[in-house]
Each structure stands twice: as C-alpha cells, then as structure tokens.
Amino acid sequence: MPGLIGRKVGMTQVFEADGRVVPVTILEAKPNTVVRMRSVETDGYAAVQLGAGDRKPKHTSKPLAGYYKAQGVEPRRTLREFAPVKGPNGGELTVGQELTVAQFEPGTLVDVIGTNKGKGFQGVMKRYNFTGGYDSHGSKTGRMPGSVGSSEDPSEVWKGKKLPGRMGGVRQTVRNLKVVGVDPDSHLIWVLGAVPGAMNGIVLVRPAIQASIRRQRHAAGIKIQVAAKTTGGTKGAKKKK
Numbered sequence: 001m002p003g004l005i006g007r008k009v010g011m012t013q014v015f016e017a018d019g020r021v022v023p024v025t026i027l028e029a030k031p032n033t034v035v036r037m038r039s040v041e042t043d044g045y046a047a048v049q050l051g052a053g054d055r056k057p058k059h060t061s062k063p064l065a066g067y068y069k070a071q072g073v074e075p076r077r078t079l080r081e082f083a084p085v086k087g088p089n090g091g092e093l094t095v096g097q098e099l100t101v102a103q104f105e106p107g108t109l110v111d112v113i114g115t116n117k118g119k120g121f122q123g124v125m126k127r128y129n130f131t132g133g134y135d136s137h138g139s140k141t142g143r144m145p146g147s148v149g150s151s152e153d154p155s156e157v158w159k160g161k162k163l164p165g166r167m168g169g170v171r172q173t174v175r176n177l178k179v180v181g182v183d184p185d186s187h188l189i190w191v192l193g194a195v196p197g198a199m200n201g202i203v204l205v206r207p208a209i210q211a212s213i214r215r216q217r218h219a220a221g222i223k224i225q226v227a228a229k230t231t232g233g234t235k236g237a238k239k240k241k
Contacts, residue, residue, distance in 0.1 A: 001103040002082035002093070003206030004029040005052035006189070008114065008197050014180060014190065024180050024190040027112070027203060031098040031187070035073050038081070046084045048093055051076025071095060080204055102184045109176045109208035114197035118169030128162045172196040176208050 006029030013021050029052075036049040055075040057065065068075045073096055084093075104110065124130040124145040133141025145164065149157040157163075173196075180190040195203060 001099065001207060002048045002050065002085050003204055004032050004099060004101065004103075005050055005078050005080050006030075006203050006205055008195060008199055008201050008203050009188070010199050011194065016180075022180070022192055023194070024192055025112075025195045027189045027191060027195070027205060028187055029101050029189060029205060031100050033073055033076060034093050034095050034097045034099070035068070035071055035076065035079065037084075037093065037095060047081040048084050049079060049081050050099070051079050053077030078202060082204075082206060100184060101182050101187055101189050104179050104182050104189060104205070106179050106181055108179050109211040110179055110191060111173055111175045111206050111208050112177055112191060112195040113171065113173045113204040113206070114195055114201055116168050116170060116172045116196040117198055119167040121165065122167040123164045124162060127164065127167045130162075175210055 006027045009026040009028050011023060011025050013023050016022055032050040032052045034048060035051040038045060038047040038049060040046055051073065053076055055077045057075065060068070060075045065075060119126070123143050125132050125143050130145065132143050133139045135142075145162070148161055148163065149155075174193070177195070178192040180192050182189055189205065191205075197203060
C-alpha cells in the first residue's frame with residue numbers, strides 16, 4: 001500500500017486497553033484515487049500518483065482538465081506521488097482504483113508528512129534554543145547571537161552558521177507513529193502523538209519506512225543464521241585435535 005492523502009483534524013486523547021490515557025492526532029483521509037502509474041520507461045522513475053478531494057470543473061484549468069481526461073479520472077483537488085508498492089491485497093494498482101483508510105490496521109507504524117507551522121523571522125533563542133546573555137549585572141548581549149566569525153582569517157562567516165532567519169513553514173516528516181484506531185465509515189485514523197502542521201492542513205500518511213527496513217534486516221539476519229547452522233559454519237567451531 002503506497003499511502004494516503006489526508007488532512008489534520010485535530011488532537012484529543014483516548015484510553016488504551018490497559019487504562020492509560022494517550023494523546024492522539026485525528027487524521028481524515030477520504031478515498032484516494034490512483035490517477036497515474038509512472039514508470040521508468042516513460043517517466044524516468046517509478047511512482048504512484050494519487051488524487052484526493054473533489055474539484056469543480058469551473059475551478060480546474062484547461063491544461064489540468066486535459067491531464068485528468070487523458071488519465072480517465074475525475075479532477076482532484078490534491079495530487080501527490082508515493083513510492084510504487086503493491087495494492088492493499090498484494091495485487092497491482094490500477095488507474096482509477098480507490099484506496100481507503102481500511103488499508104491501515106491498529107498497532108502498525110506509519111510516517112506522517114506535513115508542512116509545519118510558519119513562525120516568521122525569528123532570533124537564535126527561539127529558532128535554535130540559544131541560552132542568550134545574562135539579564136543583569138550590566139550584560140549587553142541580551143538575545144544577540146554573539147560572535148559569528150573570525151577576524152583576519154578567513155574574514156568571513158562560515159556557511160551553515162546558526163543565525164536569525166525564517167523559521168517553520170517547511171516540509172517535515174514524523175516517523176514511526178503508532179496507529180491507535182481506524183474508522184473506515186468516517187474515513188478517520190488515530191495516530192499516537194503529534195503531527196506537523198495546523199488544523200485542516202494537508203498531510204501524507206504512509207507505512208513506516210524505517211520499521212519495514214528493520215523488519216527486512218531482522219528477517220535477513222534470521223535467514224543468515226539458519227543458513228550458517230545448516231551449512232555448518234566455521235565461525236566459533238572447535239578445532240579437532
């Protein structure tokens with residue numbers, strides 16, 4: 001399953017089976033439509049293009065309307081691409097197929113991608129959590145960043161120096177969030193913890209990549225151990241006298 005396009009509804013708290021209260025974020029992901037299957041032969045890379053949300057024809061530009069017509073699907077409000085994977089039931093995805101929140105199961109891990117809140121132009125204390133200067137005893141540093149470069153050599157400010165600047169409003173990924181609950185009838189997903197962005201912001205929900213990599217490595221390690229035992233590996237074996 002490639003993932004889903006949704007929106008952030010808000011946060012609340014729920015009781016788990018053991019009675020603990022945990023904070024969760026509610027995500028709404030209405031059925032997504034497979035708009036296009038990109039391939040290496042035609043596009044230079046492989047991906048699955050999904051569309052979500054209804055778009056009125058009068059609000060669709062002619063080039064975009066022609067694109068949707070060529071694909072044979074209705075215009076969508078949001079388009080995003082995901083890595084190519086199998087469908088929910090292990091089959092191949094097809095153009096026009098709909099994906100729902102039913103593909104996610106409680107207890108699994110997901111990655112949530114969104115655009116975090118913009119903070120505007122901020123100083124180093126808020127942007128990078130600098131301590132700042134003293135507030136008494138005649139201190140004149142206050143909230144200033146302090147020394148920013150050498151004098152004679154190299155006589156310039158090093159690239160990447162932590163200085164005041166624009167904060168927030170960038171793409172951010174939160175990994176390995178646990179799916180607490182799924183409501184297919186209301187198209188809702190509950191994930192444990194916070195996700196980036198403001199309410200009603202667009203988010204992408206996909207199966208956790210790092211978790212799948214760890215599972216693959218774990219499975220590969222088990223296979224290697226089994227192969228070593230069956231072939232009688234020499235590592236750790238006692239030498240015969």
